[in-house]
């Protein structure tokens with residue numbers, strides 16, 4: 693397969709791929725930083741064709757909006773409610789687990805941030821998913837600002853971050869936004 697590389701750094705990486713060799717961390721950084729996206733796409737297509745031909749696979753994922761109650765009031769948001777408003781809802785861990793089916797491989801949790809939810813409640817959700825569906829990774833997106841404010845002194849802030857990282861490693865947890 694011929695690729696007209698604009699970024700010549702990609703050439704040696706492509707040679708490795710063609711010989712079935714593992715890429716190094718440095719190779720990964722080159723791929724991450726390159727602006728030669730056409731060549732990058734062609735390399736990715738080459739690898740995909742080697743692995744599975746014309747078959748295409750998808751990860752089955754499920755989005756769970758655990759609550760619409762939110763301590764913040766982002767201007768663009770048409771989703772959030774304040775606690776006590778008629779349409780406000782908050783799911784328990786059991787509610788969430790009841791929505792997940794065994795074939796799911798990724799659970800995306802996104803929604804509001806109730807002012808009175810302790811960090812432990814989020815961990816309980818992740819633990820519950822991990823125990824009942826060990827094949828599924830869990831991704832939480834949301835604005836963590838309230839917890840940083842709550843744990844605003846450096847010591848407990850560090851503790852919170854360490855806890856997040858530990859849980860992330862343990863439960864394949866990704867925290868974003």
Ligand code: SF4
Nearest residue numbers: 762764766769772804
């Ligand atoms: S943090 Fe999210 S749910 Fe809360 S108000 Fe902002 S956009 Fe809405």
